[in-house]
Amino acid sequence: MSTSTARNASPAAPARGTTLLTVRDLAVRLPTGTKNEVRAVNSVSLTVGRGDRVGIVGESGSGKSVTGRAIAGLLPGSPRVRVSGSIVFDGDEMVGAPPKAWQAIRSRRVGMIFQDPLTFLNPTMKIGKQVQESIVARRQPGVNVREEVLRFLSLAGLQDVAVLASRFPHELSGGMRQRVLIAIAIAKLPELIIADEPTTALDATVQQHVLRSLDETVSTLGTSLILISHDLAVVAGMTDRIYVMYGGRVVETGTTASVMGSPRHPYTRALLRSVTSLTDEGVDLYSIPPALRAQLDAGALDVVIDHDRDGDPDPALGAEGEVRAS
Amino acid sequence: MKAAFLHYGKLLLSSFILFIAVITVLFFLLEIAPGDPVQALLGDSPVSDEFRAQIVASFGLDKSVWERYFIYLGNTLTGNLGLSFGSSMTVAELIMSRIGNTLALALPAFVISTAGGIFLGAIAARTRSKALDGAISGTSVAFFSLPNFWLGLILIMIFSIWLGWLPTQGKSPYGQDGIALQYLILPVITMATTELAYKARIMRSSMIEALGQDFIDTARSKGLSRDRVMWRHALPNALLPMITVSGYSLGFALAGSVVVERVFGWPGMGLLLYDAVQRSNNQVVLGVVIVITISILIINFLTDVVYGLVDPRVRAKFARSSRSAS
Amino acid sequence: MTVDNTSVGSGGTRVGDPGLGGSNSIDAIREDDILDAPPTGAVPTAPRGRKVDSVWKLYFRKPGTIAFLIVLAVVAIASFIGPYFAGNPVATVNPTLLPPSFEFPMGTDQLGRDYLPRVLLGGQVSLLVGFTVALLCMTLGLIIGGLAGFYGGLADAFLVKVAEFFQVLPGIVLALVAAALFGANIWVIVIILSVTMWPAVARIVRAEALRISQLGYVESARAAGFHSTRILWSDVIPNAMPPVIVATTMTVGRAILIESALAFLGIGDAEQPSWGALLNSAQSYMATGWWLALFPGLCIFLVVLAINMLGDSLNDSLNPSIGKVK
Numbered sequence: 001m002s003t004s005t006a007r008n009a010s011p012a013a014p015a016r017g018t019t020l021l022t023v024r025d026l027a028v029r030l031p032t033g034t035k036n037e038v039r040a041v042n043s044v045s046l047t048v049g050r051g052d053r054v055g056i057v058g059e060s061g062s063g064k065s066v067t068g069r070a071i072a073g074l075l076p077g078s079p080r081v082r083v084s085g086s087i088v089f090d091g092d093e094m095v096g097a098p099p100k101a102w103q104a105i106r107s108r109r110v111g112m113i114f115q116d117p118l119t120f121l122n123p124t125m126k127i128g129k130q131v132q133e134s135i136v137a138r139r140q141p142g143v144n145v146r147e148e149v150l151r152f153l154s155l156a157g158l159q160d161v162a163v164l165a166s167r168f169p170h171e172l173s174g175g176m177r178q179r180v181l182i183a184i185a186i187a188k189l190p191e192l193i194i195a196d197e198p199t200t201a202l203d204a205t206v207q208q209h210v211l212r213s214l215d216e217t218v219s220t221l222g223t224s225l226i227l228i229s230h231d232l233a234v235v236a237g238m239t240d241r242i243y244v245m246y247g248g249r250v251v252e253t254g255t256t257a258s259v260m261g262s263p264r265h266p267y268t269r270a271l272l273r274s275v276t277s278l279t280d281e282g283v284d285l286y287s288i289p290p291a292l293r294a295q296l297d298a299g300a301l302d303v304v305i306d307h308d309r310d311g312d313p314d315p316a317l318g319a320e321g322e323v324r325a326s
Numbered sequence: 327m328k329a330a331f332l333h334y335g336k337l338l339l340s341s342f343i344l345f346i347a348v349i350t351v352l353f354f355l356l357e358i359a360p361g362d363p364v365q366a367l368l369g370d371s372p373v374s375d376e377f378r379a380q381i382v383a384s385f386g387l388d389k390s391v392w393e394r395y396f397i398y399l400g401n402t403l404t405g406n407l408g409l410s411f412g413s414s415m416t417v418a419e420l421i422m423s424r425i426g427n428t429l430a431l432a433l434p435a436f437v438i439s440t441a442g443g444i445f446l447g448a449i450a451a452r453t454r455s456k457a458l459d460g461a462i463s464g465t466s467v468a469f470f471s472l473p474n475f476w477l478g479l480i481l482i483m484i485f486s487i488w489l490g491w492l493p494t495q496g497k498s499p500y501g502q503d504g505i506a507l508q509y510l511i512l513p514v515i516t517m518a519t520t521e522l523a524y525k526a527r528i529m530r531s532s533m534i535e536a537l538g539q540d541f542i543d544t545a546r547s548k549g550l551s552r553d554r555v556m557w558r559h560a561l562p563n564a565l566l567p568m569i570t571v572s573g574y575s576l577g578f579a580l581a582g583s584v585v586v587e588r589v590f591g592w593p594g595m596g597l598l599l600y601d602a603v604q605r606s607n608n609q610v611v612l613g614v615v616i617v618i619t620i621s622i623l624i625i626n627f628l629t630d631v632v633y634g635l636v637d638p639r640v641r642a643k644f645a646r647s648s649r650s651a652s
Numbered sequence: 653m654t655v656d657n658t659s660v661g662s663g664g665t666r667v668g669d670p671g672l673g674g675s676n677s678i679d680a681i682r683e684d685d686i687l688d689a690p691p692t693g694a695v696p697t698a699p700r701g702r703k704v705d706s707v708w709k710l711y712f713r714k715p716g717t718i719a720f721l722i723v724l725a726v727v728a729i730a731s732f733i734g735p736y737f738a739g740n741p742v743a744t745v746n747p748t749l750l751p752p753s754f755e756f757p758m759g760t761d762q763l764g765r766d767y768l769p770r771v772l773l774g775g776q777v778s779l780l781v782g783f784t785v786a787l788l789c790m791t792l793g794l795i796i797g798g799l800a801g802f803y804g805g806l807a808d809a810f811l812v813k814v815a816e817f818f819q820v821l822p823g824i825v826l827a828l829v830a831a832a833l834f835g836a837n838i839w840v841i842v843i844i845l846s847v848t849m850w851p852a853v854a855r856i857v858r859a860e861a862l863r864i865s866q867l868g869y870v871e872s873a874r875a876a877g878f879h880s881t882r883i884l885w886s887d888v889i890p891n892a893m894p895p896v897i898v899a900t901t902m903t904v905g906r907a908i909l910i911e912s913a914l915a916f917l918g919i920g921d922a923e924q925p926s927w928g929a930l931l932n933s934a935q936s937y938m939a940t941g942w943w944l945a946l947f948p949g950l951c952i953f954l955v956v957l958a959i960n961m962l963g964d965s966l967n968d969s970l971n972p973s974i975g976k977v978k
Contacts, residue, residue, distance in 0.1 A: 107549020119540035359833040471957040476949030581822035
């Protein structure tokens with residue numbers, strides 16, 4: 001939990017300026033095996049304002065990535081994938097919208113940064129070309145594409161961009177590749193960037209550098225950001241507001257400072273505790289107790305604690321976070 | 327660059343070693359064949375004493391096994407494939423006179439089957455219509471389950487005998503030199519069809535696999551049209567394995583020409599082999615086999631070279647290693 | 653006909669169908685439907701234990717499977733038991749070259765023999781050769797590929813070279829040489845075909861062994877003190893079986909095709925002509941007895957088609973493609 005502590009001190013209001021994205025009761029069902037399906041996302045609601053930086057944090061299987069993809073319209077194309085609920089982007093309802101509408105969103109308004117830069121870049125296409133596609137999709141006539149490519153590569157924190165543009169992904173290091181993914185996302189000058197575990201595949205030292213690049217880029221362009229990660233430190237350092245997810249649901253939300261500082265949902269508390277137990281001296285390693293997990297999985301703790309709305313802790317929850325008999 | 331030369335040099339060397347190994351095996355087979363070595367080379371037909379003496383001298387058949395081996399090896403490497411009885415030409419000359427005809431079938435068949443296979447496979451992968459995909463896949467499996475010589479017979483029965491549109495046998499009308507076009511049609515179709523079906527299947531699965539890669543998500547996230555994603559991102563990556571498949575199959579097609587040439591009485595290397603086997607003209611048999619082996623080794627080598635030139639990852643590997651070496 | 657890519661590791665013939673249908677999606681986001689993602693690796697994840705049951709269940713539920721198994725069963729029964737009921741295959745008492753009729757369902761041949769029993773008998777050799785070769789290939793492939801993939805190092809390098817060597821000479825060509833030198837003999841053919849076709853299977857076994865060896869439980873088995881050889885045979889090989897079974901199935905088809913090609917070239921058992929041999933004789937009578945060429949070839953086609961389809965759907969059952977779930 002090191003970078004940009006200034007972030008945590010920003011105002012508590014949910015939206016700075018107008019609302020860009022409102023997601024309400026989003027549910028995504030994905031097929032598993034040939035007949036079954038699983039609810040990867042189960043009634044998630046979130047809001048992102050213009051210029052906001054929002055984090056979605058949770059463990060693997062919490063549905064955070066699927067949520068991000070659903071918003072970007074990048075779920076698998078199988079007809080067995082089912083989405084319900086509402087995703088309103090700048091006033092337009094996206095659930096059920098025709099492919100053309102989604103295409104328009106993806107080409108100009110929402111950019112996505114993926115996790116593993118090695119597999120997410122086309123191995124047979126030059127870097128410059130891959131960034132170029134983002135720019136061309138903008139459909140902005142009178143733009144010097146070549147210059148723009150180099151501009152965005154620099155903006156993403158890369159050096160020697162002229163040379164780099166004619167290289168192939170395999171010739172770059174992991175950190176550089178991730179910056180290329182950032183460049184690809186920002187080159188379309190989007191209003192919203194969704195970064196799905198952007199540093200998970202990188203070494204610890206490189207992570208910090210790439211995060212800084214992302215931070216600067218997003219600041220410079222004034223883009224909204226949804227940062228998805230399992231790593232609390234990453235999310236805490238870069239976001240104003242945070243959504244904690246477990247098992248396809250949001251369990252707690254509020255400003256990053258508030259949620260991190262005084263978590264109320266048992267899961268969030270356990271999560272924070274397990275992270276701090278890693279770094280604190282003389283504390284045994286803490287992991288989420290099986291009993292808690294059982295409660296969570298059974299749906300006993302299906303409450304959404306919203307720090308901006310609730311004054312007091314949920315009366316159904318005890319001081320230790322256990323569910324009180326009602 | 328140096329790394330590239332080293333790599334291909336090694337490949338060439340191993341091809342050469344394989345070649346020597348094959349010759350050794352053939353020599354071994356000659357040795358263990360029933361009857362005396364001279365008879366093994368000459369087969370069953372009676373020959374004049376002069377001819378016999380010639381053979382004995384040329385192959386050193388009166389010497390020890392090791393000497394015979396090295397003489398045989400030496401002969402082969404210098405292009406002395408022996409003499410064919412019943413013909414005034416040496417085996418080498420005989421083969422050279424016929425190889426052109428085989429290539430006249432094999433090369434067009436190669437071009438047609440590769441182009442057609444890539445085209446159909448790509449279409450099958452692209453289409454949203456399960457009916458079209460199923461039709462292409464189904465007919466592909468059907469066609470590569472056909473014995474190609476049977477296909478040839480059926481084609482002759484339909485187009486030559488019943489309809490009378492095309493000639494049945496040979497490469498040109500009686501007495502005419504060179505290859506007449508209408509004689510080429512059925513044999514080439516016969517050679518190309520089963521190969522085409524096979525390549526279409528491989529291309530289809532290669533495309534589907536490419537479409538499942540992560541970088542397709544990145545491409546989609548740019549809002550690119552479905553076609554662009556398919557042809558500019560998936561296709562180039564799907565073509566890479568096709569290079570290897572096509573190259574290797576050309577070599578095998580040369581071997582399979584025996585059968586097609588027999589069906590159509592096409593005077594190529596394959597028919598030469600067939601006739602020689604029938605008459606136990608073993609020097610010719612071995613000579614053709616050696617030429618086929620060399621051809622396959624050369625084709626495989628060239629295929630690897632082409633692949634290395636085309637796949638940027640291989641190019642990068644060479645560039646990297648030579649950079650680190652210097 | 654399998655292929656080894658030098659740097660991209662895709663294995664042999666891989667076929668896959670998109671999607672398995674399943675539940676309807678109506679409230680899904682209407683999306684650009686790039687086809688469902690296929691398996692991402694070159695080999696399928698080996699199902700184990702109960703999962704294997706579900707693979708078999710899936711397999712047998714496909715309509716094609718039962719149908720083609722019936723076809724195979726019918727052909728096998730017809731070949732081995734049919735001749736007892738069909739009529740006399742060698743008696744040359746009937747009028748020659750009679751077209752199919754009620755009395756002679758497949759007509760009579762050029763010597764007045766009832767063609768139906770001859771065709772039925774022809775199946776025996778083809779089926780026996782096909783299955784024997786496939787079994788030998790599977791055995792050799794399992795042993796050599798398993799050793800290579802599991803032990804790695806020098807043994808692996810050596811065995812790979814050995815496999816390469818056996819793949820250089822096409823089976824047909826080698827068989828022709830053997831026929832010329834030793835005379836045609838069904839066992840020679842079986843041995844030669846097995847010797848030239850096992851590398852394809854071994855390649856797949858090796859890839860699987862390599863993959864499985866790196867999974868956790870091999871390490872733990874070693875740590876538990878189990879002898880390497882035992883781990884190989886009781887853990888690694890059984891889990892490598894699924895793609896091996898698919899490959900072996902395809903080998904049956906290829907072996908039958910090559911055997912019939914050789915018989916067509918006159919190399920086979922003179923006493924009991926296989927389908928290919930029947931086609932050889934039929935060549936001279938294309939104008940006067942079209943049924944002589946039609947029926948044996950049709951049988952080859954049906955059998956190989958059934959086998960290929962069965963192998964195909966087995967492959968599909970092992971790699972169900974549902975769409976990427978991230």
